[in-house]
Amino acid sequence: MKAVELSAKWDPKPNFKLGSKDIDGKLTYLGSQVWRDPKVRIVDKEKPKIQSNEVLIKVKRCGICGSDVHMNQTYDDGYIYYPGLTAFPVTLGHEFAGEIAEVGAYAINKRTGKRYEIGEPVTVEEMVWCGECKPCCDGYPNHCERLQEIGFSIDGAFAEYIAVPSRLCWSLKKLQDRYDDIYKIGSLIEPTSVAYNAVIERGGGIRPGENVIILGAGPIGLAATKILKTAGAAVCIVSEPEEYRAKLAQKMGADYVINPVKEDFVDKVKEYTDSEGAALYLEATGLPQVVTPNIQNTIWECKAVNSTVVIVARAEQNMPVCGEYFQVRRARIVGAQGHSGHGTFPNVISSMAAGMDMTPLITKEISLERVPEYLNILQKDKENCKISVKF
Amino acid sequence: MKAVELSAKWDPKPNFKLGSKDIDGKLTYLGSQVWRDPKVRIVDKEKPKIQSNEVLIKVKRCGICGSDVHMNQTYDDGYIYYPGLTAFPVTLGHEFAGEIAEVGAYAINKRTGKRYEIGEPVTVEEMVWCGECKPCCDGYPNHCERLQEIGFSIDGAFAEYIAVPSRLCWSLKKLQDRYDDIYKIGSLIEPTSVAYNAVIERGGGIRPGENVIILGAGPIGLAATKILKTAGAAVCIVSEPEEYRAKLAQKMGADYVINPVKEDFVDKVKEYTDSEGAALYLEATGLPQVVTPNIQNTIWECKAVNSTVVIVARAEQNMPVCGEYFQVRRARIVGAQGHSGHGTFPNVISSMAAGMDMTPLITKEISLERVPEYLNILQKDKENCKISVKF
C-alpha cells in the first residue's frame, strides 16, 4: 500500500543527552534537538497486521496538521522545527477517519460493548496512552508516562490502512443522519477534541451567558470558538491579525474579531463587553510574551471575577504573570494538552451530530500523492486552514 | 395607583402551631394551613415611598405565575392551595420588569457600580434575601433564613409602582439591541432564572454533546429546555402528556417529546439516545411517585454514568429511590430552589441578549384589570403557558 513516509538523519546536537525513554538512533522526546535533513516521500509499505486488541482501518480521510509541516521544516542548520516525541522513519498522519476492515479477537467497540463490526466508521485518538502507568490509572491519559503518538513515533494514517488498538477508536455512526461525508467531518474530530479538552475539560467550560476571548485563529482557536458558542457563550471575541483567519473566525461563530496589531486589545474588549471582560481566555497563539499583557490588562480593567486563562499553544517563552491581577480578580491559569479521556471524543462527536459543524475549517481537499508537495507549501501559505486528504 | 390585592381570612387549622417566624394574624410559612376564603380585587393604593437603599420602579410588565393562581384557589374546605410563605392582604405579582422612577441615596446599580439612573430598565429578584444570616453570608441567598417574598409576603408588581431594594435589581440594557419590547422578555427573567438555577447552578450544567431529559413542560421545564439547548445539549427529550405543551416544548428546542401516558418512557429514551440515556434529568412535574421510576429505570437500562437528577418541582409525596441504581451508574440527586445569587440573573440576561429568546412562553397579553378574571380562568385552562400583563 502507498504511504507518506518521513525519514531524517539522527544527529544529536552537541549538548543533547539521551533521555531515559529515548532509544538511540530511533526515538526521542526532543525531536528538534536530534533530527536533521528530513525527507518526505510516497513509499510502498506492507499492509499492517493486527494484534488481538487491534483493528485495521481503511483510511478514508486524513487532515494535515501543523506538526506534520514542522516535522518536515528545518532551521538554517538543518534541524527540524518539531520539538516533541518522534521516531523516524514514520508514516505521517494523525487526524483521520476510516472504516473498520479487520478486527482482532478482543477488539471492543465502545459504542456496543461488543467486538467491532467490519465496516463501522470510526475516528481514532492520536495519543496511544498505555493504560497502565499512574496517570492513566488515575484517569489522566493525556499525561501518560509511556505515550506513543500515531504519525509521530508509530506509523500514521497517510496510508491506505492503519492498525490501532481498539480502545482508541470511536464510532462515527451518529454522524450519518446529518452529514453526507462523515469521514470529512470525522477527520476533524481529533483537532476539535484538543480544543474541547482545553476549554471544556481543563478550562471548566462556561455557563450560558458568559463571555469568552480566543487569542489566535488557528485550527484550535477556531474549533474552540465554535465549541464555546455551542456551549452558550454570549459574546465570543477572537483576536487575530490575519484577515483570512479573521473571516473564518466569524464563520465559526465569533461575534467580534480584534486585530491586535491595529487595534487596542483592552479597549476593544471593553467596548464589546460593556467592560465586563470574559469568563474564559484561550491562549492559542504560542506568543505568550505578546498576549499575556493583553489578557492580564483586560482582566484587570474589566469587572469580571473568576476568569480562567487556558494555555493550549506550546511556547518556549515565559509568560510574565502579574499575580496581583489574579488575586484581585479571583482569576486562574491552567495548562491544557491532549484530547484523550474525560469523554471528550464522544462528546465532540455528539455535538457534531447535533449540528456543531466544523467542516468550514477544511479549505482544500487533495489526494495522498500531493501530501509531500503541500507539506512544503504550508510552510508559507496563509490562505489555508485545514487541508484534508481524501482517499 | 391601581393594584391587584389578595386578601384572605386568618383561620388556622386545628393542629396548626404558630412557627417561630410566623406573625399571628399576619404572616405564616405554611399558607395552606392558615388562610381561607381568598379574594382578589383591584384596589387603589398609595404610591410606595422608598428607603435610602431602594428604588421605585414603574412597572411595565408582570407575568402571572402558577403560585398566583394557587393563592387564590381553594380546596373544598375553603383553604388556599398555596402552601408557602404568605402575608395577606398583599399586592400580587413577582415576574416583572419596569423602569427606574425614583432612586434612594444609596441605591446602587450593579451594572455601573454607581447610583441608579432614572429610566434604567430593570427586572427584580422575587426573593428578598436578607444578606445578614449565615446562608446569605456564605453565598447561598436562595436559602436565606429571613426571607421575604415579593408578591407573597410583601407587596408585588401587579401595580403601577413598586419599591424594592436596589440589590435585587438587574439592568435590562443589554436586551435593547435584540428585542423591541425589552419589558416583555424582561418579565420572563425571573422564571427563567429558576430553571437556570436548577439545571446550571444546582445540576452543574452539561458538557456540549451530552443529552438531557426534562420531565414536565410547564414554564420551568420549558425554560430549562431552551437553556440546555443553549448550553449545547445534543439530544433534549421532554416528557409531557398535554399536546399543547408538547408543541411548545418543540418550539423551545426539544428534539423529541415523549407522551408518558401513551408511550413507554424507557423504550423511547433508549430509541432516541441509542441507549445512552442522559447526563441530566429535570423533575419538573411535581409527581415524584409517577416519574421517579421512569427516571431510575432509564438510568439503570441506559449506559450513561454520572447522571444528575435535579428536583425543581415541589411535591409532598416521597420519591421511591433505589440506591443501587445510583451506585451502579454513579448517579446523584440534587434539590433545587430559588433564583438568586451565583450570577444567575445576569447570566440569564446575557443569554437572552445573545439570542436565547423565551418570549414564545408568553401565550397571551392582558391588562391589569383582567388579572382577577384570569386568576380564575387559569385554574382550569390548559391552553395557556404564560400570561403577561402589559401596563
Place this chain on the structure above:
Amino acid sequence: MKAVELSAKWDPKPNFKLGSKDIDGKLTYLGSQVWRDPKVRIVDKEKPKIQSNEVLIKVKRCGICGSDVHMNQTYDDGYIYYPGLTAFPVTLGHEFAGEIAEVGAYAINKRTGKRYEIGEPVTVEEMVWCGECKPCCDGYPNHCERLQEIGFSIDGAFAEYIAVPSRLCWSLKKLQDRYDDIYKIGSLIEPTSVAYNAVIERGGGIRPGENVIILGAGPIGLAATKILKTAGAAVCIVSEPEEYRAKLAQKMGADYVINPVKEDFVDKVKEYTDSEGAALYLEATGLPQVVTPNIQNTIWECKAVNSTVVIVARAEQNMPVCGEYFQVRRARIVGAQGHSGHGTFPNVISSMAAGMDMTPLITKEISLERVPEYLNILQKDKENCKISVKF
C-alpha cells in the same frame, strides 16, 4: 499450593434468565438467583502462571470480607446470600497484600514507571476493570462494563500465590517507616479504599471544620470515620446500635456515638452539633427505610445547607426521599461503589504512611486453614470486625 475454594451447584431459580454477560453453568451477575449448596474447602491447586502484563504475588495477608461470608451463607432454600458477580468454583479472598514473586515482561510498577522488582511489597485492587470499555476510557473504572472480580469470578488470595495484572497493583514501600507489619495494614487498603471512594471521591470530601455523620459501624463505616477525621472533620458522629462496634467507632476517631435504637437520632445530632447538622452523611447500614428518615429529618431540622448523603451500602429496599428537604437545604444524594481509579489506592496508602492507622479494625488473626471455620462463625459473630489471615 493450598487455597480456600468455594464451590456450589449451578441451579438457576425458575424465573432466572441468563443475562447477556452470564455464562451458562459458570458465571452470573446475580449469584443469589443461581447458586445453591455452597461448600468451602482447603484444596491443593497449581501455582498460577503469569501473562506478560501480570505479576505473581506471594500472599502475606488476606482479610475476610462480609461478602466472603455471604457467598457461603444460604437462605432456607439453599441459595446463597451474595447477590452479585460470581463464577464457581473459585478461590476466595480479595483484601490482600503480598510480595512480588515473578514479573511478566510488560508488568509495570506505577511507583517507578519501570518493570516490577522481585520482592516489592504490594496490595491489589479487587476489581479487574478492563481499560477498554467506555466507562474505563472515560476515567470511571468502578463502572467498567466488562468487570471481573478477584475472589468472586476469578481466583483470589486465600492461597499461597496469586497472579494479577500489574496495573491493579500498588506498592507498599511507603509504609515501611511507620509499620512493623506492612502486610497487616496493607490488607486493609482495599476496604479502606471503598470508604475513601465513597466519602472523598463520590461525596466530594469535606472542608476542615465541617461535621460528618456515619450510619453503621461496619468496616466501611469505621474506615470512613477515620478518613473523615483525617480530613479535618470537626464533629464526627457514628450511629450504631451494637456496643462492641460503638467502642470501635470511638477508637477510630468518632467524637460521639448514637445508639439509634435507644436514643432519638435527630435530638442527639442537634445536641452534639449545636443544631448545625452535618456536611456529609454516609449510609453504611444497608437499611435505607430505617435510616433515610433519620438522615432527612436531621437535614430538615438542622441549619446546614449543602449536605451530601452518600449511599455506600447495598440494599434492595427503596429510600423514601422527600425532595422538598433537599430543595430547602440545598442537599444532594450520591451513590458510591468500588475503589478503583481517581488516585484512591495511592492516596489511602499515603494517608496510612502519614499515620492514618486502620489496624484496630483487625480484631483477630488466623491461619489459612481456619478460613472455612471462620466463614461459618462469622455468620453470627458480632464481636469481631475484621479477621485477617496471616500466611
Place this chain on the structure above:
Amino acid sequence: MKAVELSAKWDPKPNFKLGSKDIDGKLTYLGSQVWRDPKVRIVDKEKPKIQSNEVLIKVKRCGICGSDVHMNQTYDDGYIYYPGLTAFPVTLGHEFAGEIAEVGAYAINKRTGKRYEIGEPVTVEEMVWCGECKPCCDGYPNHCERLQEIGFSIDGAFAEYIAVPSRLCWSLKKLQDRYDDIYKIGSLIEPTSVAYNAVIERGGGIRPGENVIILGAGPIGLAATKILKTAGAAVCIVSEPEEYRAKLAQKMGADYVINPVKEDFVDKVKEYTDSEGAALYLEATGLPQVVTPNIQNTIWECKAVNSTVVIVARAEQNMPVCGEYFQVRRARIVGAQGHSGHGTFPNVISSMAAGMDMTPLITKEISLERVPEYLNILQKDKENCKISVKF
C-alpha cells in the same frame, strides 16, 4: 477611650491621579503613592455609637499584622510602605476578638438567627464588604467593589471599643470547651481565615494523603501549614530561610523544612516525596521571581499531575511562568485574596474548636500602650511571629 491612631500627611506623588473611588485628602486605594510622614500615637477617642445593624464590641485581644507595621514604615522619601486602601487618621487594628457590649435593633447573630446577646464572644471580618455590588451579590465578598477595611479605612480595634456591622461578626462560643482564653485564639481567626481562603477555598483543598509545599513561614504560611495538616496532608514541606521561623513551621506541623538559600529546593522535594511532588503549592513569600522557578522546576521534575499553585502573597514583580510545565503536568495557578464568604470564618472556628490550635503563632503578649513601640520594633525584629495585645 484609648486608641492607637495613625495619622499621615496627604501629599500625592507627582504622577498620582485621584482614582474614581478615592476621596481627596482623605482616602486612597494606593496608600504608598499618597501618604507620607506617618505618626502613631495613643489618643483618647469617644466610644463609638452604633447603627441599627451594628454591634458595639468590647475588645479583648488584637494582634499586630504586618500591614500595621507597613502603614507606619517609610521609604527614604518619607512615603509609607503599605500600598493599599487607607484613610487617615485611623485607629489601627483588625485581628481581634471581644465581647458584645451593645446591640442594634436589627443586629443579627448568625449562630442563632436572632438578635445578638450582650456578652457573646465574637471575632470580626476585617473586610467590610457592601453586600450590594455585583461580586457581593454573586457570592464573592472578597472582591467587593465598594470595600472598606477595618483598621485601614475605618477605625479599627486597637481601642477599648469598636462598632461593626453584625453581619461581619462570628461567635466564639464553640471555643469555650477547649481553650481557657478564647479571645487569644479568637484574635488569630482573621489571619487563619486568609490562609484557609487561599488553600481551601481558592486552592480547592487537598485529598487526604496528598502532599503540600508552603513557601514562606510568615503567619499566613504557618497557618496554612496547620490547616493542610488538619486536612490530611501526607507530607507537608515548608521552605523558609529564617531558622526561627523554620522551628515554628515544625511546631505547626511541617514534616520537613527546606532552607532554600542553603539547600537545593527541587532535590529536597524529590527526596522528601519520593519524586512525587505536591498537589498544592502556596506562594507566601512575596518574592515571585525567586520562588516561581523553584515551584515550576519541582512540578516539572516530579511526577504529580494536577498540582495547584496558590498565590497569596502580594508582590509587584511578575512571575516568569513556563506554560509548557503547566500543560505537561496538568497544573494551574490561582490568585487568592481575602477571608470573607464561603463559610471560611465558621469553618476556621470549628476547626479550632476541634483542636486546630494556632496559638503557638503568638510569640509575645503586650498591652495597648506598647503598640506604637512595637510597630517600630517589628520593622526589624525577626524573632517574633505574631504579637498580641491583651486588653
